[in-house]
Amino acid sequence: MNMKRKNEKMNPKIGIKKLLILTMAMVVCFASCEKKEVDDPTATTPNEEVSTEDQDTTFITKYFLGDQVKVRLEEDGTYSLAGSDTRLFEEQLSDSPDSFDENPVPDAGQTNLGLGGGVRKWTNGVVYYVISGLSASVRSELQKSFDEWTSKTNVTFKERTNQSNYVTISSSGSNSNSGVATLGMNGSRGFIRLGTRATAVVIIHEIGHTLGYIHEQNRSDRDNFIRINFENIQNGAQDQFFKSNSATLLTGQFDINSTMMYGSFTFSKNGRPTITDLNGNLLPQRQARISTLDVEGTNSLYSSSDGNPDTGGETDPCDGVDEWSRFRRYAVGERVTYRGSLYERDFTRWNFITRCN
Structure with a gap:
C-alpha cells in the first residue's frame, strides 16, 4: 500500500x-x-420529443363532436383534449354522444344566441387578437406566422379595438418552443399561449387550432395513410392519437405535410417513431409553412364570400342555392336556404346570412 x-x-x-x-x-x-424540456408538438426527430412524464394524467371521459374522448381539467378552467395542446371550454364538451347533431336544422333564432357550445369559425374570416407579454423574438415569429396564413388564405388578423370576439396571445412562461390554443372563435375567452422560445413552426400550428382545426392524425381515415406505433407512445399520451368520426376535415384528403400533423417522434417514450407512413418511413420534417392542402381546406372553410352578400337589392342572394336537406352532411362553408333565409354551415351549427328576396 x-x-x-x-x-x-x-x-x-x-x-x-x-x-x-x-x-x-x-x-x-x-x-x-437529465430530463429534456418539452416542446414542439410537430417534432419529427428524437431530440424534439414531447413528454408527459411530469404531467398530471388524471383524465375524465367526455364527448367531443359526438366522439368519446379523454380530457383533463387545467388550472385555467379549460380542458386539454387528451392532454394535447388543444384546449376546449366546458360547453364544447358533453356527457353524452346524443347531444351532437351532425346536420342540425337551420334556425334563424341562432343569430340571437351566444357561443352556444360546439366549435365556431371566425366571422368574415377575420381573427381579432390582443398581444400580452410576448418577447420581441416571439413577436417576430408571430408576425411570420400571420404572414404565412394571410399570404395564402382568405384569413386575416387584426388587432382588437372593441370587438367582442378576439383571441389573447400571451406567454405561457415556459422556457420552450411550445404552445397551446383554444379551438375556434370563443368570444373574449379564446387564447394562444406560447413558450418563450416559440418559433413559427409551432405558432402556425396553434393558429390552426384557433381557426377551428384539430390534429390531422385524429382523422377517421388516418389508418389508410399512416401507422400509429402505440408501443412507442408514452404512458398517458395514447389518447392523443384518438380518431374523430365527426370533426370537420381541414384537407380533402389525408395530408402528412399539414401544419396540423404530429411529427414522427411526438410523444415517443423510447426514441422510436410514434408515427410512420404505411411503409414504416419517417414523416417529413415540419416546416414553418402551411401545405397546399391546408391552403385549399382553409379557403374552402373561410371563403372569400364570407359575410353578408352585397347585392344592392338587384339580385337574390339565394339564387342557385339549394334548400337544406336532412339527408345530407354539409361541409363547413356550404350555404343553403331554409324557410326564406340564407345560411352558411359552421363547424357545429348554421349561421344566418340574410333573408332571401
Whole structure:
C-alpha cells in the first residue's frame, strides 16, 4: 500500500488521468438522467420529443363532436383534449354522444344566441387578437406566422379595438418552443399561449387550432395513410392519437405535410417513431409553412364570400342555392336556404346570412 502511494506521488499523471475519467463519468451520468424540456408538438426527430412524464394524467371521459374522448381539467378552467395542446371550454364538451347533431336544422333564432357550445369559425374570416407579454423574438415569429396564413388564405388578423370576439396571445412562461390554443372563435375567452422560445413552426400550428382545426392524425381515415406505433407512445399520451368520426376535415384528403400533423417522434417514450407512413418511413420534417392542402381546406372553410352578400337589392342572394336537406352532411362553408333565409354551415351549427328576396 505504501509503495503504491509513493508511486502515485512520484507520477502525478496517474492521478490526473483518474480525475479526468471520474469527471467524464459524472458528466455522462448527469446527461443520461437529465430530463429534456418539452416542446414542439410537430417534432419529427428524437431530440424534439414531447413528454408527459411530469404531467398530471388524471383524465375524465367526455364527448367531443359526438366522439368519446379523454380530457383533463387545467388550472385555467379549460380542458386539454387528451392532454394535447388543444384546449376546449366546458360547453364544447358533453356527457353524452346524443347531444351532437351532425346536420342540425337551420334556425334563424341562432343569430340571437351566444357561443352556444360546439366549435365556431371566425366571422368574415377575420381573427381579432390582443398581444400580452410576448418577447420581441416571439413577436417576430408571430408576425411570420400571420404572414404565412394571410399570404395564402382568405384569413386575416387584426388587432382588437372593441370587438367582442378576439383571441389573447400571451406567454405561457415556459422556457420552450411550445404552445397551446383554444379551438375556434370563443368570444373574449379564446387564447394562444406560447413558450418563450416559440418559433413559427409551432405558432402556425396553434393558429390552426384557433381557426377551428384539430390534429390531422385524429382523422377517421388516418389508418389508410399512416401507422400509429402505440408501443412507442408514452404512458398517458395514447389518447392523443384518438380518431374523430365527426370533426370537420381541414384537407380533402389525408395530408402528412399539414401544419396540423404530429411529427414522427411526438410523444415517443423510447426514441422510436410514434408515427410512420404505411411503409414504416419517417414523416417529413415540419416546416414553418402551411401545405397546399391546408391552403385549399382553409379557403374552402373561410371563403372569400364570407359575410353578408352585397347585392344592392338587384339580385337574390339565394339564387342557385339549394334548400337544406336532412339527408345530407354539409361541409363547413356550404350555404343553403331554409324557410326564406340564407345560411352558411359552421363547424357545429348554421349561421344566418340574410333573408332571401
